[in-house]
Amino acid sequence: MKKLLLSMCMMPVLAFSQAVLPTLWNFSVPGISTPPNGWTPGLGTNGNLTYSGAANSVGGDNTACRLDATGEYLTIWFADKPGPVSYWAKGTAISPNPAFTGTFSVQQSIDGTSWTDMRVFTTPAPLTGTMTRFVDNPNQASRYVRFFYTAKENGSNVALDSVVIKQAPASSVGFALKQGSNTMVNGTTYVFGNSPAKLFTIQNTGNADDLKTNSIVVSGANASDFTIGAFDSTTNFGGTDTFSVYFNPGASGTRQATMTINNSDPEKSPFTINLYAVGGTLATEPANAVPALTLSAVKTYGLTVSFNKTTTEKYLVLRKQATSITEVPVDGVTYQRGDYIGGAQVAYIGDDTAVLKPNYILANTNYTFAAFPFNGPEGFENYKITNAASASTTSLNAQPGTYYNAVNPLVSTFITDLQNKIKQADTIFYGNYAPVVVNNYLARDTTAAKKAVTCVYTGLQYVYADPFTWWTGQGNNPGILTREHTFAQSWMPSNDGSTDWERRFGGELPEYNDLHHLFPADQTNANGVRSNLPFGVVVNVTTVSPTGFGKKGTDAGGKTVYEPKDDQKGNLARALFYMLVRYNGLRGFTWRLPASQDVAVLLQWHQQDPPDALEIARNEYIYSVQKNRNPFIDNPQWVNRVNFNTMTYITDPNAPLITVTAPAANATIIAGRTTPISWASVNVDSVLVELQTAASGPFKTIGKYLASSGTASYPFNEAATNNAIIRISKVSDALVNAVSGTFKIVVPALTITSPIGGETWYYDMLKSWVKWTSTGVDSVVIDLLIEDTLYMNLGRSKAADSLTVERITLPETQKARIRLTATNTALTSISPNYFIIAKGVGLNENTMLNDKVTVYPVPSNGIVHVSVSGDINIQTIRVYDIAGRLVETSTQSKLIMNTKGMYFLHVTTDKGMAVKKVVIE
Numbered sequence: 001m002k003k004l005l006l007s008m009c010m011m012p013v014l015a016f017s018q019a020v021l022p023t024l025w026n027f028s029v030p031g032i033s034t035p036p037n038g039w040t041p042g043l044g045t046n047g048n049l050t051y052s053g054a055a056n057s058v059g060g061d062n063t064a065c066r067l068d069a070t071g072e073y074l075t076i077w078f079a080d081k082p083g084p085v086s087y088w089a090k091g092t093a094i095s096p097n098p099a100f101t102g103t104f105s106v107q108q109s110i111d112g113t114s115w116t117d118m119r120v121f122t123t124p125a126p127l128t129g130t131m132t133r134f135v136d137n138p139n140q141a142s143r144y145v146r147f148f149y150t151a152k153e154n155g156s157n158v159a160l161d162s163v164v165i166k167q168a169p170a171s172s173v174g175f176a177l178k179q180g181s182n183t184m185v186n187g188t189t190y191v192f193g194n195s196p197a198k199l200f201t202i203q204n205t206g207n208a209d210d211l212k213t214n215s216i217v218v219s220g221a222n223a224s225d226f227t228i229g230a231f232d233s234t235t236n237f238g239g240t241d242t243f244s245v246y247f248n249p250g251a252s253g254t255r256q257a258t259m260t261i262n263n264s265d266p267e268k269s270p271f272t273i274n275l276y277a278v279g280g281t282l283a284t285e286p287a288n289a290v291p292a293l294t295l296s297a298v299k300t301y302g303l304t305v306s307f308n309k310t311t312t313e314k315y316l317v318l319r320k321q322a323t324s325i326t327e328v329p330v331d332g333v334t335y336q337r338g339d340y341i342g343g344a345q346v347a348y349i350g351d352d353t354a355v356l357k358p359n360y361i362l363a364n365t366n367y368t369f370a371a372f373p374f375n376g377p378e379g380f381e382n383y384k385i386t387n388a389a390s391a392s393t394t395s396l397n398a399q400p401g402t403y404y405n406a407v408n409p410l411v412s413t414f415i416t417d418l419q420n421k422i423k424q425a426d427t428i429f430y431g432n433y434a435p436v437v438v439n440n441y442l443a444r445d446t447t448a449a450k451k452a453v454t455c456v457y458t459g460l461q462y463v464y465a466d467p468f469t470w471w472t473g474q475g476n477n478p479g480i481l482t483r484e485h486t487f488a489q490s491w492m493p494s495n496d497g498s499t500d501w502e503r504r505f506g507g508e509l510p511e512y513n514d515l516h517h518l519f520p521a522d523q524t525n526a527n528g529v530r531s532n533l534p535f536g537v538v539v540n541v542t543t544v545s546p547t548g549f550g551k552k553g554t555d556a557g558g559k560t561v562y563e564p565k566d567d568q569k570g571n572l573a574r575a576l577f578y579m580l581v582r583y584n585g586l587r588g589f590t591w592r593l594p595a596s597q598d599v600a601v602l603l604q605w606h607q608q609d610p611p612d613a614l615e616i617a618r619n620e621y622i623y624s625v626q627k628n629r630n631p632f633i634d635n636p637q638w639v640n641r642v643n644f645n646t647m648t649y650i651t652d653p654n655a656p657l658i659t660v661t662a663p664a665a666n667a668t669i670i671a672g673r674t675t676p677i678s679w680a681s682v683n684v685d686s687v688l689v690e691l692q693t694a695a696s697g698p699f700k701t702i703g704k705y706l707a708s709s710g711t712a713s714y715p716f717n718e719a720a721t722n723n724a725i726i727r728i729s730k731v732s733d734a735l736v737n738a739v740s741g742t743f744k745i746v747v748p749a750l751t752i753t754s755p756i757g758g759e760t761w762y763y764d765m766l767k768s769w770v771k772w773t774s775t776g777v778d779s780v781v782i783d784l785l786i787e788d789t790l791y792m793n794l795g796r797s798k799a800a801d802s803l804t805v806e807r808i809t810l811p812e813t814q815k816a817r818i819r820l821t822a823t824n825t826a827l828t829s830i831s832p833n834y835f836i837i838a839k840g841v842g843l844n845e846n847t848m849l850n851d852k853v854t855v856y857p858v859p860s861n862g863i864v865h866v867s868v869s870g871d872i873n874i875q876t877i878r879v880y881d882i883a884g885r886l887v888e889t890s891t892q893s894k895l896i897m898n899t900k901g902m903y904f905l906h907v908t909t910d911k912g913m914a915v916k917k918v919v920i921e
Contacts, residue, residue, distance in 0.1 A: 020038075072148075089127060489502075516619075533552065658737060720745055778823055783819040873909060
């Protein structure tokens, strides 16, 4: 039962996205995040999206569009013939001379795909360091104008402001249609709602001749629901006339038609508007639910949601961090991405079925998605909530795999070996942090189609409408976050104090842009407060953020320190440890923490705040783009082997260490099969071995063992899972522990899929097949049973194969089955029902009742008739393909067969059975 409706009367909506000429934008009103109709800014987030200040803008609003990367653009899509295009532009960030370099193009297009240049800036003049007005004249067939940064060069950006596209000069006669104050665009849809009438205005935009309105015609599926009122056939130039469209629904639900206005404007006749109206309060409910929803490409940090299309207008997808979704959307309610329905969140609304790649997926966490098709514009939505397609999955845990195979924490070369491994990385430029990390992973949906990113030090939320922008402290930029260098820039030995130290060696230094230690932080309440202070426990607070977290003050020793919120403490400690190992000694620089930074505090935080699901997922995501890992997230106990004050290997004979050596990451273990668990350890007397099988679930104790034994055996009699983990801890100190990589436990299974009953084998045909599915099975023995007694062995096959039965002599029987027996476990699978072994059927037709049963036409184009003579009555007709697979069972004498090929019809009558061959061409 659907329970809630919104208001019965909604304002009409114009459904189009083109700009109506003239159109203009100064990038201040509206702001850059909400462009005017038809305007699309394709701007990156490597800097602010706008320039501020009078020198970079015109018109007194101190705001201009900023283009600062190759491929960035501003596109305008408009509905009518264009007049001149005017704009102001300048080269920016020019040092030391105001000379633009690179290529900046102003282009036009008829279709939005193929572009031609109207003007190209490649030299200092005329695109200088001063705002200059330019005017270009597009072809009147063009419907797109684009400002395109074709090739950026270092030191040059472009400021663009006050863009205006005028109308083409008025013709002698011109047609325009308005509804209220909105100018309609030819070929678009007007949402009529359920109002009984709407008033439209015809305007003659010409400058000399009368406009003739020859006819206004309504056509389409529900044309009879709409009536055109009286209209004037002549509109003087510069004048207007009105007419009404009346709606009287013939039925409830969606009612659609097309209104065509034939007029004397040669460029706008016919002028068509699609009318979308609703009888009653809701559009028509979709006939079918989404047939299937699939979750694929499941990783630690992400997945892909896709589903099959139905005949519907749009889809709403819900997301929930749980094993099921019981929530459903409510008819008549308009949702936006990020809104909550109970405990489920709207993850997507649109008409595409394979575009959802949700952000902010946490490691080892269960997620469910459900898709609901719906019809109707805002306020009239009708959702199909029955039989909703849904799917659940658990994201992967840490996936180091074989990454650390060459690294042994028990040898003296450990630090060098580890550095050699993690220094093999790609560079992600500092300016790309937002598009790469924020937009693709950290940003999460929140209500009203907005997004949110959290300050890691304080927990303050930056809630925004796309696009994401950083804090700049200038103009009307709404951003509050900056990229916090956990390892402060002033701590880096490569920082020589120059203004461009981060590019000292001919390019951006990797330590400056390393994603593993860059986090979003509130500039005013966190980043600026922390500055380059050491981290510590604040005893006397001098500054604290509005959340109560993120404190500046003095520690117990009177030293000024900064203390973040608790769930970032271990994260930042591991980021600092990573930076020390990653960069110490590179390019001859010695990396150390400043004397003011107490390593003991960091080690304590590392123990108190172990890697959580977000930190593990973030590490995996960074590995996917930067190609290296933070080893202290993957192996927290490795901190016990590094003296972070001196960056030397700890040889303290009392330092304990455990390493899990089996099961290996990504291994597959067969449930019920005793499998070894192994480890290496030093300075550990006894260990506790535990198993976790569910995402974020409890650990089950396997047993306690002498550490020196290094091995234990376990049968793994658990339910199937893709997220099993072994944890081995020192019995007397649980903080000394190691975990394995994630591995799978599979429960052995064997299921025959052919023959399963009802098929017919003809042993004068070339071959038949035995097929099955299996898990954890090495190979199978295949037996033929007749009347449930072993008749003969057909062979043995690998579990992944199928068996082809060549021509062999078999007895006729109605009671044949196949039995499969696994060779490595006590599993069998038998055909659930009997199949038939028939003699003389196949290329030679059965002659039983042959003269009484007729099949025609042969060959057939897809329609087959079966007739009988005399007092015979057809009971059933079974259709088998040439492989003996049952295709269809029918009690009708007319069959519709759409797939080409040879078939055998088993015609069962009250007098016996006949077998007929038919060919579909």
